Amino acid sequence: AFTNPTIQEHFNGERWLNSGKFPLFTFQGKITDLGKVNFKKDGSYTVPVEGTLTIKDKSNPLSTTATIVVANGALNTSSNFTFKLSDYGINVGSQGKIANEPKIAVSADFK
Numbered sequence: 001a002f003t004n005p006t007i008q009e010h011f012n013g014e015r016w017l018n019s020g021k022f023p024l025f026t027f028q029g030k031i032t033d034l035g036k037v038n039f040k041k042d043g044s045y046t047v048p049v050e051g052t053l054t055i056k057d058k059s060n061p062l063s064t065t066a067t068i069v070v071a072n073g074a075l076n077t078s079s080n081f082t083f084k085l086s087d088y089g090i091n092v093g094s095q096g097k098i099a100n101e102p103k104i105a106v107s108a109d110f111k
Contacts, residue, residue, distance in 0.1 A: 007098065010098075011092075011098055016085075016090050016092060016098075017055075017056070017090065018056060021056075022055070022056045022057070025053065025054065025055050025104075026053070026054045027051055027052070027053050027054075027062065027106075028051050028052050028054075029049050029050055029051015029052065029062070030049070030050065030051060031047045031048070031049055031066065031068075032047075032048045032049065032050050033047055033048055034047065037068050037070070038070070039070055039075075041070065042070050042071050042072065043069075043070055044067055044068070044069045044070075045067070045068045045069075045070070046065050046066070046067050047065065047066055047067075047068060048063070048064075048065055049063070049064050049065060049066045049079065050062070050063045053083060055083075055088040055090075056088055056089065056090070058087070058088045058089055060083075060087050060088070062081065062083065064079055064081040065079065066078065066079040067079070073111075074109065074110065074111045075109070075110040075111075076107065076108070076109050076110070077107070077108050077110070078105070078106060078107040078108075079105075079106045080103065080104065080105050080106075081103075081104055082101040082102065082103050082104065083101065083102070083104070084100060084101050085100055085101070085102065086100065
């Protein structure tokens with residue numbers, strides 16, 4: 001979310017993300033060391049994740065880490081990462097109003 005609605009409008013416009021045509025980012029990947037997680041024991045586990053991030057019509061490999069929290073039989077996973085907009089054909093210029101490497105936060109609950 002942006003604090004300035006005009007910047008958000010530009011960011012989602014055809015010149016940059018073109019959200020009308022490409023409304024979703026997708027990440028398809030897997031945990032590469034699931035053995036680090038004890039699903040029978042409450043706790044927080046950091047695991048490596050590798051996959052492909054697709055933005056607009058471009059896909060690139062992405063490696064990051066995720067945190068899996070096991071609590072009372074339920075799972076929560078979260079990850080924070082950055083990516084380069086230029087890797088996806090998005091040039092925001094050098095005005096400094098939009099980061100060339102935005103921070104992404106992802107969270108999911110499994111019950």
